[in-house]
Amino acid sequence: MNTADMTARIASGKGFIAALDQSGGSTPKALRGYGVLDDEWSGDEEMFGKIHEMRSRVITAPSFANGKVIGAILFERTMDSKVDGKPTADALKDRGVVPFIKVDQGLADEADGVQLMKPLDKLPALLEKSVANGMFGTKMRSVIKSANPAGIAAIVAQQFEVGNQIIDAGLMPMLEPEYDITAEDRAKGEEILKSEIVKHLDALPDGRQIMLKLSIPVTANLYKDLIDHPKVLRVVALSGGYSTEEACAKLEKNHGMIASFSRGLLQDLRADQSDAEFDATLGKAIDSICAASSS
Structure with a gap:
């Protein structure tokens, strides 16, 4: 996708933007929610390695490329890393997902x-x-x-x-x-x-x-x-801390506003799920968030 393609995708695409931009302060909490405990990593490098494994698994899951995720927000380290052997931005574009970067x-x-x-x-x-x-x-x-x-x-x-x-x-x-x-x-x-x-x-x-x-x-x-x-x-x-269900119910009442959820997208994913279970869980969240974004 070139810039014009990405602009059109974001302007009028039917779907939502995934927030995959947890940074240093929020990463341990995100890992715990995923089922990776604090004693399973030591130091920033291992911590960021664990969170990149999670994000890579999300990005490469079949349901993530079903057309309902139109964009994804990344943390700088995720942008600097690779997914499927490609720079993360390129891996996203290959799946029809427009890449954003957290800059604050x-x-x-x-x-x-x-x-x-x-x-x-x-x-x-x-x-x-x-x-x-x-x-x-x-x-x-x-x-x-x-x-x-x-x-x-x-x-x-x-x-x-x-x-x-x-x-x-x-x-x-x-x-x-x-x-x-x-x-x-x-x-x-x-x-x-x-x-x-x-x-x-x-x-x-x-x-x-x-x-x-x-x-x-x-x-x-x-x-x-x-x-x-x-x-x-x-x-x-x-999503602001709301659960997926709460956030979707509130979003449905706001016509033309689409989701950019983090917790609401990832809350039920676990490291010990099989690939099939992981994709089914992610796909269910994607479907519900996309439906709420289509009002």
Whole structure:
């Protein structure tokens, strides 16, 4: 797939984007969920080797190439590794899956009810490497904890500022100002978030587009204006800690929003499953997430 093919696939493809981008901090928890205990690896290299084995097994499973997974978000080490003897991005494209790369370097301490991204000092080098590896887009996460207008304005401004740098490098930015699903004031805060995003979208120069990855809103179809905005390629939803069933049920109420789940996709996979059991379990999750993304 070339860039035009990948753009069309993401813009109008029927399916969802898999989040396979657990990094250092979240990897041990992901491995435990997969059934790989802490005493089965020692040090970062072995840990990342174990998680790459899991991701490779997902990517090479027959159900992953059934056309319902239109994109996948990778961690840098996964991009740098190989699947089936090929660079991971190429292995994904062979399966009709558009590759994205996680580019943030973690979260800053909370201030004004939000956690901004830490300074992205490695971004220029990572973008250059990502282009060389044939990636289509990027993803970067920050988190909103409360309906603080100043904090939400700051988080959206940072996302768009970095997003423009990513566009300049020739990649599609997926902005992820996640709203903590446990926040009691989320409905109010999501209205503020939407307003801030629209303001920045309207200020984007002609010819520029971004993607958005957002928590499934409290108010169904709140983000319809964002989905329909000409400067938004696609709006995707994060599972935010919901189970597959919960996330899918909530997503179905939001027309035009598609999934980009991690836990919701991988929660029932286990290292000790046979290949047939593994693929059947993965395929069931893929089918349910795709159905919820087709509303």
